[in-house]
Amino acid sequence: MYNHNNINTKKFLICFSLSILIMGVFSFSSLNKTSIFSKNKSEEASVFTPTKKNVNKASLLAVGDTMVYNAQLTGQYDVSTAKYNFNNNFEYVKKYVEDADYSMVNLETTLTGNKVYRYSSYPKFNSPDELADGLKYAGFDLISTANNHAYDKGDLSIKNTLATLKDKKLDVIGTRENNGDRYIVKNVNNIKIGITSYSYGRIINDNKYLNDVKISNEYKNSVNIFDSTSIDKAFNNINYTLKKMKDTDLQVVYLHWGDKYSLKENSFQQKLAQKLCDAGVDVIIGSHPHVVQPVTSIKSADGKHETVVAYSLGNFLSNQTRDQFNQYTEDGLMINIDISKNNTDEEAKVEKVTCIPTWLNKYYNSKTAKYVYEIIPLANKSDLDKINNLSESKIEKSYKNTAEQVKTSDLISIVENPFD
Structure with missing residues (x-):
């Protein structure tokens, strides 16, 4: 016979226990949900609350003259492919060029093509389009084309060089289409940088001359030229463009100027630089x-x-060797320019300039029966030790030559002497 009282008691205890358990689960769940959501809101606030970066930073790299002489044309030609290849020239500087946020080079030759004119060097330069591929391979972003050789092969020099560089997705300043701007504005890490390039020349009665050659009416406005007969005229030519690109955070000007093979800037350079400094x-x-x-x-x-002011960065790539020109023409300089912009007061400035000397290594390869050209950065002893066919006396002399030209300060420095 069953005891109904016991059964009822057991049922009550079971139901009560289940109720307590369920309430506990809900309470625990509720507590945990409150804890989780509270934590998530806090995390969401820290992750998603928009904050304005106080300072933006960027780095620019600039190098000197890139030229191709006949000996280089022979050395860079690949018989097996019937094409030119300049990549090896830049192998050792490539990491420096690529590390900068925006890298610039002066192209002191033309890319006119070989359908109308043959490839040639001094006094009328015309280089293969593959040179642009080499510069692109090295990591350059911008090519300055305003120089005294920009019109070496006439109208086609400007037209084809511009078209080739743009086809390679390279920025160009110095030459332009007739309706194009004389400058470029690049947004580098949220810093607006205005860049222009001008070459010395003559402007007479609205006619323009490069190397005493009159530029055609069709293309005379396609080259940025300052009148080198007068400081004021030169400044006014350049200042016209500076006013156009005034709404930028920082202004950079490439200038083709000065006396060939002179280690000292001339009075014209000094006075023009001062006027440009005064202009901002x-x-x-x-x-x-x-x-x-x-x-x-x-x-x-x-x-x-x-x-x-870097009055001249020397040769980056050329065949102007010491035995043919003078003891300084194998020396070049890369300058890395660190810039910043304070977003509180919108002020942008140059924070630091680091100078990296380069030396052009030229040697004969008996296996290929060609000369080899390599741009060597004089910055790291362990890297230099890995490179064959270097003349230690020449590279030590090259570093010394260049170091003497760098006026070090809190703003400007040069990489440590790798030979000490």
Whole structure:
């Protein structure tokens, strides 16, 4: 006979226990949900709350003259493919070029093609399009084309060089289509950088001349030229463009100027640089002398602005060897320019300039019966030890030559001597 009281008691205890258990589960779940959601909101606030970066930073790299002489044409031609290849020239500097956020080079030759004109060197330069491929391979972003050789093969020089470089997805300043801008504005890590390039020349009665050759009416406005007969005229030519690109954070000007093979900037360079500094230009990069001239900084007349001036970065790639020209034409310089923009006051400035000397290594390869050209950065002893066919005495001398031209300061430095 069953005891109904016991059964009822057991049922009650079971139901009560289940109720307590269910309430506990819900309470535990509720507590945990509160804890989780509270934590997530806190995390979401830290992850998704928009914050404005206080300082943006970017780095620019600039190098000197890139030229191709007949000996280089022979050395870079591949008989098996019937094509030119310049990649090996840049193998050792490639990492420096690629590491910068934006890299620039002066192209002191034309890419006119070989359908109308043959490839040639001094005094009328015309190089294979593959040179542009080599510069692209090295990591360059921008090509400056305003120089005294820009019109060496006439109208086609400007037209074809511009078309080739743009086809390779390279930015171009110095030459342009007739309706194009004389400058470029690049947004590098949210810093707006205005860049232009000008070459010395003559402007007479609205006619323009490069190397005393009159540029056709069709193309005379396609090359950025400053009148080298007068400081004021030269400044006004350039300042016309500076005013156009005034709404930028930083202004960079490439200038083809100075005296060939002179280690010292001339009075014209000094005075023009000062006027550009007074106008607010932040960086001036010089080319044309084919040797390294001083790298320094100058102050505006009112003392409120400072401009970095590299009067000449020397040769980057060429056949201007010591035995043919002088003891300084194998020397070049890469300058790495660190810039910043404070987003609180919108002020942008050059933070630091690091100078990296280069030396052009040329040697004969008996297996290929060709000369080899390599641009060597004089920055790291362990890297130099891995490179064959180097003359230690020449590279030590090259570093010394260039170091003497760098006016070091809190702003400007040169990589440590790898030979010490």
